[in-house]
Amino acid sequence: MNLQDQTIKCFDCGRDFTFTVAEQEDFRSKGYTHPPKRCPACREQRKAERPASAAPRRADFSAPRRMFSAVCAECGKATQVPFEPRGDKPVYCGDCFRKVRPAR
Ligand SMILES: [Zn+2]
Ligand SMILES: [Zn+2]
Structure with a gap:
């Protein structure tokens, strides 16, 4: 399978950005199967805003209703x-x- 640069619209700022072959390979080597939704700038911003070690807010979504x-x-x-x-x-x-x- 030949990789090609992909143009993706950033989920956050709506700008098109290029998901390069090098990045795709990097992504794959990390085990990601989906292309990024955000441009590098927005990804950096999100990382800065909430560090990876922050507690996930999963409880908001999947907590069963208390009976x-x-x-x-x-x-x-x-x-x-x-x-x-x-x-x-x-x-x-x-x-x-x-x-x-x-x-x-
Ligand atoms: Zn963006
Ligand atoms: Zn009854």
Whole structure:
């Protein structure tokens, strides 16, 4: 497979930049399979803004929604609700919730 210079539009500044053969080879040797989305200048800027050692913010995306165990006030079944039951309001399981709050 012959490598060729590629022209890529920078994701950040929107300018076209050249992804040279040398860079592509360098990229591949590092195990990257996708071309960069940003021009060298923007890449440098991003590196300067957030060092590679910064904690990833993955939790924002993939953290499962916290569920709480509760007992349905209607049928007494154990259920899971996405909020913490405080005892001031009855908690219903999915089935009973639909029953006590009929959709109009
Ligand atoms: Zn750029
Ligand atoms: Zn129920």
